[in-house]
Amino acid sequence: MLNHYLHKQKISAYIDGELNPDATKALEEHLQACNSCQAELTAIRAGKALTTHFEKPEWQASEKLWARLQGAQSWTNSKANFPQASWDLKLGWLSILNPRAPWLWAAALVVLFLIARNMMQIQIPRQPENDNRMPIQAASAFAIDFGLYLDALKNGREPVEFERQYGGKVTTYERAKARASFDLPTLPKMPEAFELSEVQTLGGSCCFSIQLNCVNDSERIIIFQQPKEHPATFGSYKLMKMEMNGRNCFKIKVGRWTALSWDDEDIQYVVVSELEADELAQALRELM
Amino acid sequence: MKDNAGITHERELLAACQSGDGYAFRKLFDEFHQKVLHLAVRLCGDVQEAEDVTQEVFLRVYHEIGHFQMKSEFGTWLYRVTINLCTDRNRKIKRRAKYKAPQTVTSSEGFIDGNNTTDSKTPDKEVWHNELQEILQAALMRIKLKWRTILVLKDLEGLSYTEIAQITGCNEGTVCSRLNRGRKALRAILAELGIDKNYFRD
Numbered sequence: 001m002l003n004h005y006l007h008k009q010k011i012s013a014y015i016d017g018e019l020n021p022d023a024t025k026a027l028e029e030h031l032q033a034c035n036s037c038q039a040e041l042t043a044i045r046a047g048k049a050l051t052t053h054f055e056k057p058e059w060q061a062s063e064k065l066w067a068r069l070q071g072a073q074s075w076t077n078s079k080a081n082f083p084q085a086s087w088d089l090k091l092g093w094l095s096i097l098n099p100r101a102p103w104l105w106a107a108a109l110v111v112l113f114l115i116a117r118n119m120m121q122i123q124i125p126r127q128p129e130n131d132n133r134m135p136i137q138a139a140s141a142f143a144i145d146f147g148l149y150l151d152a153l154k155n156g157r158e159p160v161e162f163e164r165q166y167g168g169k170v171t172t173y174e175r176a177k178a179r180a181s182f183d184l185p186t187l188p189k190m191p192e193a194f195e196l197s198e199v200q201t202l203g204g205s206c207c208f209s210i211q212l213n214c215v216n217d218s219e220r221i222i223i224f225q226q227p228k229e230h231p232a233t234f235g236s237y238k239l240m241k242m243e244m245n246g247r248n249c250f251k252i253k254v255g256r257w258t259a260l261s262w263d264d265e266d267i268q269y270v271v272v273s274e275l276e277a278d279e280l281a282q283a284l285r286e287l288m
Numbered sequence: 289m290k291d292n293a294g295i296t297h298e299r300e301l302l303a304a305c306q307s308g309d310g311y312a313f314r315k316l317f318d319e320f321h322q323k324v325l326h327l328a329v330r331l332c333g334d335v336q337e338a339e340d341v342t343q344e345v346f347l348r349v350y351h352e353i354g355h356f357q358m359k360s361e362f363g364t365w366l367y368r369v370t371i372n373l374c375t376d377r378n379r380k381i382k383r384r385a386k387y388k389a390p391q392t393v394t395s396s397e398g399f400i401d402g403n404n405t406t407d408s409k410t411p412d413k414e415v416w417h418n419e420l421q422e423i424l425q426a427a428l429m430r431i432k433l434k435w436r437t438i439l440v441l442k443d444l445e446g447l448s449y450t451e452i453a454q455i456t457g458c459n460e461g462t463v464c465s466r467l468n469r470g471r472k473a474l475r476a477i478l479a480e481l482g483i484d485k486n487y488f489r490d
Contacts, residue, residue, distance in 0.1 A: 047474045048471050054424050066317060266434070
């Protein structure tokens with residue numbers, strides 16, 4: 001089954017002649033035995049053939065665009081700052097020391113300050129030594145940040161940087177869906193035991209995560225979704241790998257909070273709740 | 289991919305831009321703005337939006353070229369900036385675009401579609417041809433942006449999987465998987481409109 005999936009994924013590369021000879025041979029053997037992949041090949045080939053009918057018009061807009069470019073405010077304001085020399089190139093990575101980029105220095109100082117502050121305030125729970133320990137995925141780091149934030153709030157300590165890093169805005173599900181660059185599951189159709197209490201969009205550095213707060217028998221379950229290609233993260237934690245509802249996922253316990261995270265095809269899911277991991281898995285089975 | 293002479297020429301041009309040579313920047317603009325415009329029209333589906341994106345892309349190039357280190361190809365960087373800006377704009381116009389048929393590349397003031405002036409086409413054929421291009425572009429706009437991006441880079445811009453992976457920051461497996469989905473989606477959308485390979489036989 002896994003082989004079938006892997007072969008299916010490579011069909012476009014096969015059509016485009018981008019597979020090496022071994023992979024090509026393996027795929028061709030699989031195609032002979034698999035009707036589903038044959039149908040996939042036909043469909044994808046037909047799709048590619050249709051793209052040949054797109055034509056590339058010769059646009060003659062250079063003068064108009066150039067005039068617009070020259071008229072742009074930030075262009076005229078910045079002429080004095082146009083780089084005078086290519087010493088950035090000669091210095092390679094040392095060009096970060098470029099005095100013309102003071103914002104880099106400021107950003108570095110802020111990052112150092114945050115790291116030092118977090119190191120002083122937060123003790124990451126140590127996981128027992130275990131061969132299953134995996135480097136954390138971006139979504140899990142996000143979950144830990146959130147778990148630590150909730151724990152700190154509950155215990156009356158000053159919350160860590162979560163709010164500052166992920167500014168949130170309560171919104172409707174429809175609005176959140178419109179802003180997201182990825183597909184949300186049909187969560188508003190909640191099973192009876194659940195209710196959707198709140199939806200937030202969380203701004204990351206270059207994308208939006210969606211936070212859905214569900215309530216199940218007065219237990220709160222917070223589900224985050226974010227596109228995989230723009231994960232929001234900081235920190236370098238290690239955590240346990242586990243299986244949940246037939247998926248590989250990552251688990252960490254922070255105070256009373258359990259955080260689980262897993263990858264779907266294009267979306268990362270992160271779930272945070274006060275439930276135990278197995279209870280949470282059961283709830284998610286009903287929910288998703 | 290560029291040959292050695294092309295790479296040398298590009299590097300000389302970039303170095304001149306980095307030293308503040310305004311004429312070199314104009315040359316850089318002349319050489320690359322069509323690429324940016326083409327990609328932006330295909331991704332935004334709207335010529336006005338694409339013009340705005342192109343302007344923004346070159347403003348960004350203008351401001352940041354001093355820090356470009358020539359470790360990667362300039363074209364790769366340019367495509368990446370264009371895709372990022374198109375993604376931002378698409379988020380903003382996502383709702384609007386659902387209800388509004390995208391403008392076509394032939395309808396914008398100031399743009400001349402070279403194919404419109406082809407003498408060999410009869411008026412009927414020309415109308416059919418223009419309508420077809422509109423339908424194709426509208427179908428493209430119905431495909432998810434992340435699939436459409438890969439489809440455009442591969443099938444319309446002719447880039448390799450490696451180049452696309454560098455531009456989008458995905459691995460080649462993801463590029464291939466999204467291309468599968470994009471091609472299938474295009475076929476399905478056009479099939480709804482009765483357009484398949486038989487449509488082009490006559």
